[in-house]
Amino acid sequence: MLAKELTKKNIVIIDYCGIRGPASDGVLTLPSFLTLMFNYEKSAFTKIQSMEQIIKTTLDTKSDDTYSKIPPSKWYVPLNDIIRPTGERKYEEMKSKISVDPQRCKRCCLCARSCGRNCWVYNENGDFQKNQLSSKNTPMYNPDNCEFCLKCIHNCPEKAIYFSEKMKDKPRLNKAFYESLKKKLI
Structure with a gap:
């Protein structure tokens, strides 16, 4: 705890x-x-x-x-301990499916700049070099350090990053979303 x-x-x-x-x-x-x-x-x-x-x-x-x-302690904490391995397996599965749509990606590097775990490769100028792009000419993602915070997905302005076709066009919790929510709260 x-x-x-x-x-x-x-x-x-x-x-x-x-x-x-x-x-x-x-x-x-x-x-x-x-x-x-x-x-x-x-x-x-x-x-x-x-x-x-x-x-x-x-x-x-x-x-x-x-x-x-x-x-x-919450009453459900013991249940979390039982269920956690299933959830962790599901997150591992989903994070390994994170991919970039080459038709949508504008190579703005926001995915890399949003990631605190350095799962996206870009150079010190803040852009992607040819050798840092995948064969599809999209940013390279390495799931090894990913903690599945989803910042890359939510902050991509083109909705080019996703881990399932179903979520491709779903709303994102990006800066604009939080700014509008902040206005409602305050």
Whole structure:
């Protein structure tokens, strides 16, 4: 559990809060009519303000007597441990299927710049060289370091990256999406 690991590192947890947000894999794999996958919960802004107040109060008191408030375990945690191997296998399978549509790809390098794990190859000028393109003249992807965050898929302006034909034209959780969501929240 994260709280236990943080405590081992002398990081004091003063409070916690859960905010349901858009599901980056859900919007790509589940039917589009499930709009809850695209939204933050209604009380998200209120929760953020509440946590902000707790942090300010804690900083203002500057007490060494700060106590640790760790969230209770959820009832479904034991089920996660049983189901996790199946989910991990499915993610491994899907990440190995990530591919680039050569007709859509404009070689803008946004996939590579979005990837924090260096799964996409590009040069220091921020573009792809001929030897870094696949035989289809698209960016080369290496799934070995991929943690399946889906940033490359969501940030591709041409929707050229996908792991299944079904999700090819589904909406993406890109910068424009989050900007519009931010306006709704605030």
